[in-house]
Every structure is written in C-alpha cells, then in structure tokens.
Amino acid sequence: MNLLKEFLFNPPERKIPLDEPPLETLPQWGHWLETPEMMVAIIPPGHLEVNIRSPLNLVVTSFGETQGIAAFNSDRLQPYQALPGGFDIVPNGTTYSSVEDAACFVAFGYSQSFLERIVQVEAEGQTIExxxxxxxxxxWGLSVAIAIQEFFDNGQTGGAFYLESVATAVLAQIIYRRSNFCGRFKRPPEFLEPNLFKVVLEYIRAHLSQELSLNQIAATIGFSPYHFARAFQVTTGLSPYQYILRCRLEFAQQLLRTQKLPLAQVAVAAGFGNQSHMTSVFKRMLHTTPKRYQQEISSV
Structure with missing residues (x-):
C-alpha cells in the first residue's frame, strides 16, 4: 500500500488578499506529497501574497533569499527576509501574512498528533507547542531542502518511510530550538539494548515486503520516533531508512539468485513497491541493474 498521495497545483496567481479573513486551509500551490499525518511541498519561486490561519504545524525552508514584509501571528507587517538554510515556523492555528518575492522553498506540514508523537517519550506527557x-x-537547513528536492526528482525513492524520516529529523530540531520544550530533550540512549534490537530486527524482517513506518517500528519497543532513530543509528551506524534499504536489497538479491521470478514480482516481495525503485537502488548501491545481476548469477 502506497501511503503517499501526490498533487501538482499550478494556479494562475498565488495571492490570498491581506484585506480578507485568513484562509483556514493551506493554499494549493506547487508540488505536494501527503501522508495521513503530514505533507511536504516544493513551491516554485515568484511573487506571493499570503494570508492564512494554518491548519497544520508549518515549517518552511528556502533554497535562496526571500524578501518582503510579513507577520507571524500578528497584525503588524514588518520587513521580512528568509535566507537559505533558515526556517519559518507557523504553528497550528496561528496566522501568517506576507507579501514577498520568494525563492523556491520547501514546506513541511505536520498534524498535531504527529508533532506530539515525535518526542512523546522525551515530553513525558507534556503538550508541545x-x-x-x-x-x-x-x-543543515539547505541540506534538508536539497534532499527533499532530490526525493521529488528521483521518483520518490524510499517512499513514505524516507519522507517521514527526513520530516521527523527536521521537526525534532525545530522542537529543540523553537518550542515550549527548547533545550529540554532527555539524552537518547547511546545504543539499543540487545533484547530491544532483536525485537526491532524481527519486526523489520517480518514486514519487509510492506510499507514500513518509522512510528510503527519505534512503537514496537516503546520509543518515540526521534528517540528510536537516534539510538538505532548509534547501534548500527545506519539510519533506520538506510538499514531497511539494505535489507530489501539483500532480500532481492537472494530472490534473484534462488528463484526465477519476474523482476516486478521480486521488487514487490522485497518491499520496493515497484521495479523502477528497485532498479535505482541496485544502480546506486551495486552499480548494476537487477536484470544484469540476474544474468551474471545464472551464468556462473
């Protein structure tokens, strides 16, 4: 099951008049990807007039310099500048108004439930705002924007799991720097204890052919996604996404060695979702294609 929904919006103008009540939904501009609890959009450069009351927790980072006037949850428009690598934050239910000449930018939108779950262990029951x-x-801000651009350009390789992983890392940094929880994260464990690590590996192997979620995996051992991702990387040297990708690659190789299956069927069985995604991973990590790999194995 593909958790990502894709939309491409190209309105004739991007203008929500400032002299009208703020829009209660996000303006449909640019190239969007959505999961049930978050969205990521790339908005092309150009003149914008924005007047919204955000239905999501918005985090925006730009590829270049943006200038204009803006107001964050206020009626007072002030000179505004956004530099590449910086972030604008518009919490759920707050207003944002601006007139700006914008560079291309990436917008992350998070539901409140996603926000709370990211650091549920660290928050110890407190509400995060x-x-x-x-x-x-x-x-690291510009690196995030570039990674998202590459994800959009390369056929969304990694699917919802990759997008969720990047979005989780971004949101954790924003919570740490600009929330009522600033600087109060408990230090994650330096590694996953062997019994917990075993539970995680067994879950990944049992569900390798399915669309995996960072939240689902973290929940198997009672960790928040942020807590789990950091501890897993310390334990293995790989992010959860990188580790799962390697597991899928190894399983696909095994199937190609031992069974005469169509490549599309191998891709689905290994959790790649489609043959194109599997081929791109083979090229990047093995410098060959699944078809050539299969031919080389059969000729030995």
Whole structure:
C-alpha cells in the first residue's frame, strides 16, 4: 500500500488578499506529497501574497533569499527576509501574512498528533507547542531542502518511510530550538539494548515486503520516533531508512539468485513497491541493474 498521495497545483496567481479573513486551509500551490499525518511541498519561486490561519504545524525552508514584509501571528507587517538554510515556523492555528518575492522553498506540514508523537517519550506527557517566528540560517537547513528536492526528482525513492524520516529529523530540531520544550530533550540512549534490537530486527524482517513506518517500528519497543532513530543509528551506524534499504536489497538479491521470478514480482516481495525503485537502488548501491545481476548469477 502506497501511503503517499501526490498533487501538482499550478494556479494562475498565488495571492490570498491581506484585506480578507485568513484562509483556514493551506493554499494549493506547487508540488505536494501527503501522508495521513503530514505533507511536504516544493513551491516554485515568484511573487506571493499570503494570508492564512494554518491548519497544520508549518515549517518552511528556502533554497535562496526571500524578501518582503510579513507577520507571524500578528497584525503588524514588518520587513521580512528568509535566507537559505533558515526556517519559518507557523504553528497550528496561528496566522501568517506576507507579501514577498520568494525563492523556491520547501514546506513541511505536520498534524498535531504527529508533532506530539515525535518526542512523546522525551515530553513525558507534556503538550508541545511550537513558537511562531524564524530560526536563522543553519548549516543543515539547505541540506534538508536539497534532499527533499532530490526525493521529488528521483521518483520518490524510499517512499513514505524516507519522507517521514527526513520530516521527523527536521521537526525534532525545530522542537529543540523553537518550542515550549527548547533545550529540554532527555539524552537518547547511546545504543539499543540487545533484547530491544532483536525485537526491532524481527519486526523489520517480518514486514519487509510492506510499507514500513518509522512510528510503527519505534512503537514496537516503546520509543518515540526521534528517540528510536537516534539510538538505532548509534547501534548500527545506519539510519533506520538506510538499514531497511539494505535489507530489501539483500532480500532481492537472494530472490534473484534462488528463484526465477519476474523482476516486478521480486521488487514487490522485497518491499520496493515497484521495479523502477528497485532498479535505482541496485544502480546506486551495486552499480548494476537487477536484470544484469540476474544474468551474471545464472551464468556462473
């Protein structure tokens, strides 16, 4: 099952008048991908007039410099500048108004339930609220934007799991820097204990052919997604996404060695979803295609 829904919006103008009540939905601009609890969009450059009351927790980062006037949860428009690698934060239920000449930017939109779940262990039952405003230019913000652009351009390789992993990492940083929870994360464990690691590996292997979710895997051992992702990487040297991709690649190789199945069937059985995704992973990690790999094995 593909958890991603894709939309491409190209309106004749991108204008929500400032002299009208704020729009209660997100404006349908640009190229969108959605899961049930979040969305990510790439908005092309150009002149924007924005006036919204956000239905989601919005986090925006830009590829280039943007200038104009803007107001975060206020009626007072002030000079506004966004630099590549910085972040704008518009919490759920707050307003954002602007007139700007925008560079291409990436917008993450998170449901409140997604926000709460990301650090549920660290929050210890407290409600998390993002603070409207900006985070100055960071060394990792532009890298995030580039990674999302590549994800869109390369056929969404990695699917909802990859998108959720990147979005989780971004949101954890925003919570740490601009929320009522600033600086109060408990330090994650330095590794997963062997019994917990075994549970995680068994779950991944049992569900390898299915669409996996970072939240589902973390929940098997009672961790928040943020907590789990960091501990897993310390334990294995790989992010959960990278580890699962390697598992799928190894299983596909095994099927190609031992069974005479159509490549499309191998792709689905290994959890790639489609043959194109499997082929791109083979090329990137093995420098060959599944078909050539199968031919080389059969000739030995």
């Amino acid at each position: 993002l603070q409207p405003g900006q985070i100055p230019k960071t060394h």
